[in-house]
Structures are given as C-alpha cells and as structure tokens.
Amino acid sequence: MNRQAAFWIIALLALVALPFVHRDPYHLHVLVLILIWSFAYTSWSIMGRFGLVSLGHGGFMGIGAYVTALLWNHLGVSPWIGIPLSMATAGVLALVVAYPCFRFRITGHYFVLVTLALSGIVLQVITATRDYTGGSLGYTPQRAPSGKWLFALQFDDKITWYLIALAVWVAGLVIWRAIDRSMIRHAMEAISEDEDAAAAAGVNVTAEKLKITLISALMTALAGALYCQYQMFISPDTVSGIAVSLQMVFAAIVGGVYVALGPTVGAVITIVLAEVLRISFGTKAVGWDNLVYGVLLVLFIIFLPKGILGSVIDRIKSPRKPSRGHEQQTVPIARR
Amino acid sequence: MLELRSIDAGYGSFQVLFDVSLDVKAGEAVGVIGPNGAGKTTLMRVISGLIRPIRGAIAMQGTDVVATPAHRIVSLGIAHVPENRRLFPRLTVADNLKMGAYMPGARAHYAERLEFVFELFPRMKERRHQMAGTMSGGEQQMCAIGRALMSNPKLLLLDEPSAGLAPVVVQQVFELVRRIRSSGLTVLIVEQNVQQVLRVVDRAYLLEAGSIRAAGTAAELAASDTIKQAYLGV
C-alpha cells in the first residue's frame, strides 16, 4: 500500500517537473489539451460508470465555456467569479432536466434521448443568440488590459496552463476516488443493478442520482470554462452539441469507463490521433478524425466494450477468465 | 411420425430433461403427464425448436428436427400451442390467425384455412376484429389452437390447454381436443389435469423429474396404482 502511494507521489512529481525539463511549446500544448479533456471525460464517466449514460454533457461544457466568456466580455465579470457562475448555471440546468427524469423513472433509451436533446438545444441557443455569442462563427474572450492577467485568468505562458490543467485533472481523479470509496458508490451500483430493489432497500434513488449528476455537470462546466480560457476561442461545435457529447462517450469507452484512469487513456488516444491526422493531412484532415473516431467507437463497442485500460487490467487481474460474452454482461455502462 | 431419442435438454447449465425417448404415431393422441416442474413444457419446446437439445435426436417423418432452423420446423408440419397460449394481445383475432399462416406454404391456403378454423370455432368468427388480449381465457385458448391449425399441421403440440381455465371451460377445451383428433390430426398433449387427459388420449407417458417413468395406453395408466395415488387422488 505504501509502495503504491509512493509510486503515485513520484509519478505526480514527475508530471509537475515535466514542463521545467521539457519546454517544447507544441508538446506542452498537446499535454494541456489532453489534461483538460481528460478532466471532461472523467467528469462524464463519474456518472457514466453507473449506467447513467448522458449525451447532454456537450451542453454543460458549452455552458461552462460560453457563460464565462459572455460574463467577461459583456459585463467585465472576472472568470474567477464567472467560472463558478457558469458552473452554477450548468448545475441548475442539470437539476431541472435530471429531476423529472429521475423522479419519474426515465431510464435507458429515454434518458439518453432526453439528454441528447439537451445538448442539441444548448447548441441551438448559442447559435440563435448570435448577436451576443457570435453564433457558429465562434467567440473570443477579450484580451485582458495589461497587468490584469490574473484578474482575467489569461496566461500567455504554457507552463502556467500546464500546471493549472494538471491540478484540475488531479482534482478530478481525487473526486473519482472519493466517490469510489463513499456510500454513493454502493448506492449507485445498487441502483444500476435494480432500481426497485435499491429503493426497497432504503436507497433514495432520485437523490443519489441527482447528486452524482450534479457533481458530473459541475465538473464538465469547469472543463468547458478552462478550455475557453486556455484556447481563447470557442465555437459551438468544439465545446457543445451532440458531437462533443459523443466524443466524451467515445473517449470514455475507448479508455475504459470504470477505471479512474480510463477516461485519461481515452483522451490521450483521441487527442494524439486527432493531432497525428491534423499534421499528416493538414486542412484535408477536416472530418477524417471524426470518421476514424466513429469507426473505432463502433468497433470498440462490438469487440472491446470494457475499453483498453479496463480490458488490460482485467487481463492482469484474472488472466484466464475473460470470455467475451461474460464481459459484455458485466459492463455497467451497458446496464439497462 | 415423431420420434425422440435420448434427449437431454435444459437452460444454460441447468439440465431439465434426461434421456427422454418418446414416439408419436400418425393419427394417435398421446399425452405426457407429470407434476409441475417435471420438464413437460421443456419437452414441448425442444420439439418445436424454441430450445435446442444438448444431446439426442428428434425426427419428424424422417426429417432431422434438430438440424432444422427453429422457424422452419413449423413447415415440417409441427404446430405448437404454447403454455399460457401466448397470443399477441394487441393484435386482433384475425391478425393472430394470420400469423399462424405466416410460412410460405400456408399463405397460399390462407383463405381456406381461415374458413376451416372459423367453422371449428364460430366464436372466433364473431370476434375476429376484437383484440385477442381482451377475450376470456377459454376464447383465447380457442384462438391459440386456431392459430396453430392455420399452418395446416400434421402434428399439434398442446401445452397445458386447460391451465387457468374455469372447470366448465376445461370441459369445452377437452371436447375440442377430441374433435380435432377426430379430424385426423395427430396430437401430443401435455397436461397436469391427468384425469381429463387420460380420457382423450390413446397412450400416455409419465414424466417425473425430467425422465420418463412410465408409459402405456391410457387405460393401463389410469389403472396403475402409482398414478391413481399420486395424480388421480383415488
């Protein structure tokens, strides 16, 4: 146990030290993207692992990004206040949509479709309010007046961003671990197994589901806000909508949805893949990355529903067991 | 007509039937009796292909049933009236009967078969536009038998036709079975209502805990002490 803790501390220190040793700005840029998206994918998996498959997270991410940027540009509200406000907005929206869903036992297909519509609607709103948001052309937060970079949460320095993203990513894993060790996990597992039985055993099904959804939505909005502050440019397609939601599902499934580092592995794979395609095909790559994602997503669901990391860990833990039929039955993401 | 040889069958790793062999000759009515959970329904499902045997052979007029895809077995002339009737509750009676004539060979004779079934069950003709799920239990049983007859079968498998019906209706159902028999159809019937079924069939098998324990003519079985004590309550 101690040895394990030591390993993680050393790994973390190595990650903190990395930008001071290796200063290649492009590599750092890719790493920051990986960390921010890893955090977003982890946020999705926090509820996805319990069979609460949401395709509305593109909406939460878009709210995080746009509310923060709009408050800064139009009202001069510092992102230090804007980010919590954007998270609160996403949280309220999550509760408004999720409460009736959970209260009236809307599960499975229905839940997916409702959340899918949610992310579609957020995209529509961003496009419709083009006078404020720039519509589908995208939106740029205004540059901070000189000397107010901390107030505006804008840093030119890649190392600073790397450290911020790293801290947030670690925080995401800590939240994952906290949930993993809490009563919520047991309650949620019972619920995903059999909702009626869980309710009969005294689990407040609606409340537990709402808690986990709220945590997940808040984290996703934070990821969106960070992405906006880092990239200094957002467009409806990159931070909201169904495609972004599906991208989260894809990364989580490719990496493995019930291992803490699974979504991170998914982020590494998807972003490296996108970058490789971008570099080798240039502007012709538009569309190709999603085409590859789509094909891989289908292939993974058919042949490796536990994801890469999940399957590898399974193989290590019980090298003899894995038979495909059995695996598929025990995938929680996949439970009805 | 139908031969079962050393059939082992079950669900997953849970074996229900052990080395069951059984014959039905053309024109016969054969009963399978036994307590709840003996494997009677499983036996019917194995014959009609809903589940596949682990071991053993089934032949229908010389054709290997085990090697035939489930949805083609009805074309061999085997029609199965399943336990609890299993009508399509939100389809009309006419549509339920239509489903019975789905296979290509039966579609060509759809009209004449429908007439035959309506003649046998005038009640079905009256109710043909009614949703099957809204009829009484006895009527549903008629509809289920009618649906099976739509495929013009040679062998009719009846699984617990009297289950869940009022005593008067049970009488009617067995009367029906007698009429179907006399029309020249071969019948294999599974029942818990031993007293009634032994009056209808020529021969019967006693199935207990997944194995055939006794076989003989209806009169022999009705006279046997074990059956008298255990099933006839005499």
Added chain:
Amino acid sequence: MQSFLNIFDIYLLEAVINGILLGGVLALLALGLNLIFGVIDVTWICYAELVMIGMYGMYYLVQVFHLPYWAAAPLVILLVALLGAALHFLVIAPLLTAPPINQLLATGGVLFILQSFATVAFGIDFRNLGIRLPVLALGEMNFSYARLLSFGAALVGMVGVYLFLTRTFTGTAIRAIAQDRQIMPLMGVDPKRIYLVTSAIGGGLAGLAACLLVLQYDVHPFVGLSFGPITFLICVLGGLGNFIGGFIAAFVFAEIISLGGLFSDLEWGYVLAFAFFIIMMFIRPAGLLARRS
C-alpha cells in the same frame, strides 16, 4: 388597432397551418424511429444523419446527374432503405445480445461516421436543389408548394406504411414481434429477416423525409442536428414505440416551433419546444411512461 389585429390573425393562422405542414414530415421521422424501436428495441440516434445522406443523394441525382425530381426520389428512398438495412446488418445485428445502451451508443458512432463522411466527401458548403416551387397565395396568406407537397407526401408515406403493417403477412409479423419476440419461430417467422425488413422500412422513411426536406432546406453535413433532437423529443413524449403518440406529439411540437418562430427565430422555437417538453414531463409523466424500457 383593428387592422393590426387582422394582420396579426392572418400571420397566426398562417403559422398554425405551416405548423401542421411541418408536423407531417416530423411525424414521418417519428414513425420511422418508433417502428425500429418497437420491433428491434434499439434507438438509432443517427437517424437524422440518414436523412442528411438522403438529401445529398437528391442533390447529386438532381443537380449533378440532372435526373428529374420525381425519378430521383424513388432512387434515394431505395438508397437510404439499403443504408438502413446495412446499418442493422453491420452494427446492430452483432450487438443484439449486448445491453441496449451499447447498441444505442454504437449508432452514435455511426452518427460520427456519416457526418464526417459527408464532410470529407461533399465538403461543408451549403447546397440546394435549385428547385424553387411557387408560392400559393390564399387570401393574404402564403404557403409554399414545397411544404404542401411535403405534407401530402408524408401523409401518403404514413398511409403506405399503415397499409403494409395491417394488410401483409410481413407487416403483421412486424407488429406481432413487438408483442412477443420469443414465440415468433413457432409462427415460422425468422426474426432476423423481420429485423432487416424493418430496418429497411425505417431507412426508407428517412429517405422519403430526405426527398421532402431537401425541397425546403439546404443540405450540409450537420443538417441532421437541426431536426434530429426534436425528433427524439417527439418520440420520448409520444412514448417510444407508440405510433399514435408519436404522431400526435409531432404535430404538437411542430406547432410550438412554428408559432415560436413567428415571434422570433426558428432556433427559439426549438428552445420553446424543449422547455415545453420538460414541463410536460412534470405534469404528465404518465404519458411518458406508457412504455418504459
């Protein structure tokens, strides 16, 4: 004041009627999704993307190969029907025993594939048929023939499906399989074949919708996103697999979008529809829960 009210009334009436016309196409899409869900128990979340491919099909046949509209339409319906059958055969069939959510997410992968395929193959430019149908002036109200034609064709399509489902053996089997899957072999029905036929019909309905929508809207790779979500809301509100519920919900949503669009942009009509949907979930959950999964 009086004249203002008159004009307002006429706009209102026009919007109401346009809503009904829009409802026809939405009902067609809802029918396709409900059919597939009812029979195969799977939701194609890439359904609107099949429509998008069909719209490109129409664009190419009409604009590039110079086929007349009426000759291109059946070809496109057939093409999308084949696409639907292929989707079932390649993606859903291998996952039939997998948990339903996995099937649904796999169709999400197909959504990615179709969108990016369109981006790669056709580019992101907006394209249209270049057919401008005249406008019908009725008193002071104007209705485009494109919408009237769409409405009529959508109704014909739905009646056609209805007749197929009620009059034919295969159609009856499609309705029956939704009620009792296990005993279908006893009827001599091969469920695999029924699934394939149903998928082809679902695809064909998407193809028909494509032929109609391309008369009114430009096609681009992401056009599916503008009516996909609304179709899902319709199906959920009407009850997945419930044909009549979907039909009614389609017209209710179409009215909301059309009337909402009267006061503001079309996008706000969608937002209004979503808000309405959430409110409906609170006040009429029973309608929603008619057929839970």
